[in-house]
Amino acid sequence: MASDKWVEFVADYFVWFIAGYFILQTTIRYFASPVLGLDEAEQIIASQTFQLGYGPQPPLYTWLTILFFSVFGKGLFATAFLKNLLLFLGYLAVWLSARKAADKTLAAIGTASLIFLPQISWESQRALSHSVLMFACSAWTLYIFVLCIEKPNWWRALAFGEIVALGAMSKYNYFFLLAALLVSAGLIPKARKFLLSKYAICSALIVVVLLIPPAFWMFENQDLIYSRVHKFGLEKTERHFATGLVSLAAAVTQFVAVAVVLYAGAWISRFYWSGDEQVDQYVNEPIRLLITLIVVFGLTITAVSVFASGATVVKDRWLQPVLFLAPLAAALWIFSEVSMRQTKMLFGSAGALAVLICVLIPLNFVFGNFKKPSAHSLPSLAIVDTLSQYGVRSVLTTSHSLAGNVGDLRPEWSISIPEYSGLGIVYPMPIAVLWKGHSQDVPANLAALYEKLEGVPLPRAEVHREATPYLNWSEYPFDYSFIVIGGKSQSAEASR
Structure with a gap:
């Protein structure tokens, strides 16, 4: 009975747990090393002036950096606080979407499982910036869209247009999430009704108006926009037609491997402890279907893009706007009937990984990979x-x-x-x-x-x-x- 109350306590106060975690991560980053990492340093360069564009990345993260520098002072604390605030907002939006799709326990499982994705739990803390903002924008895009199809009105349509524009200015691979969302919504009657409504037209107009100024900058500075295109391996003259797809498959595997192993372990346990009572969880079928289709169509659109472009290199972090939903989608299907033992296994694994990350992050900053120094040295x-x-x-x-x-x-x-x-x-x-x-x-x-x-x-x-x-x-x-x-x-x- 005590364990039941413990699980219920975690589910009830889940948002406070993740808020505390990111406050702790902000503190750890501030004291771990005075040296800025690669992406943190990049923002010091870009934030010297406010303009509609800067380099190969969209401008929104830099605009936020300038704002935080003006409030908290230029330097490490502002960059650490901004990153962890965005990560918290991303987790919060996933939690809110999950609560629309399921009961609080299943929602907590799906959201806590984000920590099983190394690109979000580790790399986002250690190195990333624009990808962190894109994750937050993607998560809020889903949640606001769910609100729009649940009960459309002008304010929600306005909010959806704004978040889409913000996502477009966060990182360019956000468009994989947006495309997958729109295609998926077209297959769900209630969502399709919103897409064909006057509210969707309002959202589209907001997007166009907000994106016109940075779009002009991009057109006039194409040399800067394409300065990192070499990362995709497009210049390779000798390559097999499936090279990019193999790289994509490897990136997907690397992205979700930890979550797959832990989910498989929790699911198999139901057969080992067959006497455990499985508790039915409420699941909102249209929302579960929407989230699942976004992952499926997101990967499909990505694969088609890789093949059509001739890209030979796909890095796992580029898949964030699609695969951050993979644990939640899997949880909504696999754990729609979940036992107390399985819940404790998943919560315990998430908690243990959170503690391990808090220990390893400062060690990585100081000692690198123990073979050569990190950028923070x-x-x-x-x-x-x-x-x-x-x-x-x-x-x-x-x-x-x-x-x-x-x-x-x-x-x-x-x-x-x-x-x-x-x-x-x-x-x-x-x-x-x-x-x-x-x-x-x-x-x-x-x-x-x-x-x-x-x-x-x-x-x-x-x-x-x-x-x-x-x-x-x-x-x-x-x-x-x-x-x-x-x-x-x-x-x-x-x-x-």
């Missing part, structure tokens, strides 16, 4: 101290981590990388052109960046080579080189 303070001796006021580099961490430590400096050359800011002299390693020549893309920003070719200058150990890795040096344009490097060198 970059000796950025030593690099900034070196550049300061040359009177540097601007830094151009090819590294997100270098640029962002330099900008975090010296917010008065202007910073840029080739992908963010469209920032409308001034780059005062002296300018340091900085790159990893000890190559003699300035990388070609850095020389091109300087010429694009300053309007003149990069002048010849003395190359300075430095090496400083990573934080907590005294035996592992970070090698970098730089030149200084417009400074008095000879006098600075003498003073050293």
Whole structure:
């Protein structure tokens, strides 16, 4: 009886549990390492100015970053708080959708199972940014759409249009979720009725109006938009027609493997402990069908896109807008009859993983993979101290981590990388052109960046080579080189 009350307590106060978890994660991130990760550093670069677009990613996350910097101050706390707030909002929206589909216990199981997805529970905490926002927007898109088909009105139609526009400005793979949602809704009578109503027209108009300004920016800056297209492997000349589909299958497996194993274990237990009483859970059939079809059609649309585009590389994080619903969809079918033992197994597994993540995240920041340092061990303070001796006021580099961490430590400096050359800011002299390693020549893309920003070719200058150990890795040096344009490097060198 006590265990029954424990499970009921968890289900009743589930939202408070996840809120506490993300408050704890914010605290852990703040104290784990002062060095920004790759995506965190990227936001320091982009947030130097407010504009309709920045680089290869949509602008919404940067707009939110600028807002949080203005409220909480520029730096690590604001970035950590923003990320964990978005993760909480994503979990909350999944919970709200799950409550529309099932009883509180089954809804809690489906939502808690998000922690079984490493891309959401681990990578989102460790490294990601735009994908976190896209997850939150995708989850709220589903919930608001459920509200619209449940009881349509103008306010809900307005909200749905707004969340779709926000999703489109979060990350481009959001459109896989949107397409799958619309196709799935077309097969469900009540949802199809909303799609053919005046309310849906209102939603569509809101989307168009909100997306016109950033769409113009994208049209005028296509070189920046497509600067990361190489990640899809489109340039490979020799490839089998199924290469991309094999990569997609591997990415799907990697994304859901942990959830599949744990769900299979809980489901099989019903046969081992056959005496356990299975409790029927209320399930809203149209909502269960909608969620399931979104996953099915989302994967189908993704597969068709991969095949048609000729992409050979699919990374598991790109599947977030579709597969974040996979545990909930599975739970609504597999555990529509669930025993107390199965519920405790799933809640216990989720709780244990949450504790393990809280322990491993700071260890990863400090010790990397125990073979080489992580991005959070970059000796950025030593690099900034070196550049300061040359009177540097601007830094151009090819590294997100270098640029962002330099900008975090010296917010008065202007910073840029080739992908963010469209920032409308001034780059005062002296300018340091900085790159990893000890190559003699300035990388070609850095020389091109300087010429694009300053309007003149990069002048010849003395190359300075430095090496400083990573934080907590005294035996592992970070090698970098730089030149200084417009400074008095000879006098600075003498003073050293």
